[in-house]
Amino acid sequence: MLYLQILLNGLLLGGLYALIAVGFSLVWGVLNVINILHGTFIVLGSYIAYFAHLYFGIHPFASVIISGSVLFCLGYVIQAGIINRVIAAPVLMTLTLTFGLDLLLNNAMLIAFTADYRKLILTDSLGSYDLWGLILPLNRVAGVGLAALLTFGLYRLLRDSNIGRAIVAVRMDREAATLMGVRVNRINAVTFALGALMAGAAGSIFSIIYPISPINSGLFLGKAFVICILGGLGSVPGAMIGGIALGVIESYGALFFGPEHSTTLAFVILIALLIFRPTGIMGRKGYE
């Protein structure tokens, strides 16, 4: 029974992890940019949810819309105004650039919100449900449901909409997409903005589970790294599988090695995968 409960916890954790990684993976896959800002975007989303709840009483699940749109705009501006200028530069440049931007944004948040941990406490918490001896924390289940819905939404967007097809086209072949009349710079900005939107939405959902502080951004970023390497780069299903795998691995790792080693375990797996199978469990595929 214990093992089943831990499996369940791992799956729920994994559902949330998948949401962390899906935007990060999109940006990495399409723009070939490692977005160090991603963790800070998630924390910013959490703050938006926190203040929306504090001042207007908006439920974090509803404020996904607010944080998502705010982050979408912010992401668009950052990509169109700054990163697009050096998008063709070597890896070192774009990585260092997003690191610098992250320092700026994170410092701004530290000044605005301080490093104190805040906790969003729901007045109408759903409690938990006993399913044949398995404990289901219902808030978390609802959060994972919403996360799955958002991920599925992104998947459909990439598959069915014009802009989504353009994004996939840029991912597959930048030059060819340009020749076909895709405005690559605009697609870059939209892709980055979509990644930021997913981060903001993730932040909103996380605000009911994790304490909120700018310090947490590195933690989320680390998870995104591991999931992307685990699941393989640039596909929505890859990010989902990577996220769930990481959630389950961390949960069992905490059981067998103790909770203090679960992060180390995740990173060791990452390095081992990079050494032996850098394409991830799923292998490298397109965004379909």
Place this chain on the structure above:
Amino acid sequence: MNKIAIFVAIVALLALPYFGNNYIVRLATVMMMYSVLALSWNFIGGMAGYPSFATAAFFGIGAYVGAILQANGIFFGAAWFAAGLIALIFAAIMGRAILHLRGHYFAIASLVMVEVLREVVNTNDQITGGGMGMNIPILKISVEASGMLFYYSMFVVALLTLATASWVYHSKLGFGFRCIQQNEAAANMLGVDSTKYKTIAFSLSAVFVGMAGAIYASWVNYIEPPDVFDIFLTIKPVVMVLLGGMGTVFGPIIGAVAFLALEEIVWRNFLTIHSAVLGLLIVLLVLFLPKGALFFDYRQFFRGRKK
């Protein structure tokens, strides 16, 4: 001319503790440390063109090896030397494993090395003290004397790094690094053993950083995992080299000095926004001076864009 300038600089730096106060000596020690970090990163990042983010890993290994050896009664000089050696061996082994990765994958693998080591040190508290940190035995000499000792030790390591950089730059090894940076496949075709060369570059970027880490640990007397496995120790050398010019011999030193001056001004006056200022510096550097401040064409800038 150049040789005279270098000679004058060395003499001036040797004489510095006799004229400056403790603050100046402390600052100069940090300057030497930053020069070591920047010059070392330049081997792998600047010359060979591999975006390594592992500097903090080597620094932390050096600091902890030095601290553990000294806690067990080993002479400090020997402990520092051993720290460099262990960092070198670690880099050689890890280099074999991750240097087949390119671009982002290599960057992330090297970055994650820092995280793993920090966690490993954090959780093995019977050897390393874990999150409680480690105290390093204080040398039984006066404050001024120990300040000078650490300054001169850092200075020697910095000179060693510079000499190695200069030698590598002008040798076949440096030529091989530059070949790899420009086109690895072509370098392989022409008979450059790229795996060997990359491993050498990665190891060179570790050995002096490990020694500097050990000296730093003895200098501050107390280390803890977030202090020596600090991600800023990884990113600052990159910024310094970007400032001074990638793949050159003296660029990293000029970058280190410029960076330290800027950092000191910011730390003194705007403590709460120091990481934002660093962030802004990075953004401006990448956007406007991607080849380094040294390579900025001032004449062309003031004449207006031609070409």
